[in-house]
Amino acid sequence: MSIFFSKMIGTLAVIILVAGYIGANDLLSKFYSAEQRWKYIIISGILGGIFGIYGNISGVSMPGSGAVISVRDIGPMLSGFMGGPLGGLLSGLICGYHRYTMGGITAVACIIATCTIGVLCGFITLKFYEKAIQPRNAFIIGVLMECLHLAIVLIVVKPFDTALDIVRQIAFPFVITNAVGFAFL
Helix, strand or coil: CHHHHHHHHHHHHHHHHHHHHHHHCCCCHHHCCCCCHHHHHHHHHHHHHHHHHHHHHCCEECCCCCCEECCCCHHHHHHHHHHHHHHHHHHHHHHHHHHHHCCCCCHHHHHHHHHHHHHHHHHHHHHHHHHHCCHHHHHHHHHHHHHHHHHHHHHHCCCHHHHHHHHHHHHHHHHHHHHHHHHHC
16 A cells, blocks of 8 residues: 555656646636637646646556556546536546556546546536635545545446455545645645
8 A cells, every 4th residue: 555655646746746837837827718718628638638647657557457546537637627527528538548548457447437527527616616726625526536436446347346356455545645636736
């Protein structure tokens, strides 16, 4: 379990550093106008997809199952918050497809989960933006999204015993690291 934490926290630190730089320098604000909203959605989706791919590449592969434990979901969550449901979906498709190409028993579950998480975060932001961006609430949203991801793994991955074994091994570091990272962003 400690290898999951250390690897995921290192990856998360890089993502937070890059996202912080982008936010501090206001690099995306020039696209945030009514006329350029589509550009903003696409850019936020691509950026989240890149963060998710970096999470995939830096993830930890579980021996024997091919499951990849990572902070990939940070990308779709962030894109959902920035670009709404469409930005979250685009990000989920990008990093989810990349995860799918990596193979393994959880590949299909992960593409479903990343897309679902991105879209849900987008809808949450549309409805509750001011409350959702507060760090405590972002942490709670992160916990809920990662629990949803694990539920999708339990539903999609067969045999169920294998899915349950994977979830038991990764649940705590997976949920906490992603939720804390999302709260920091």
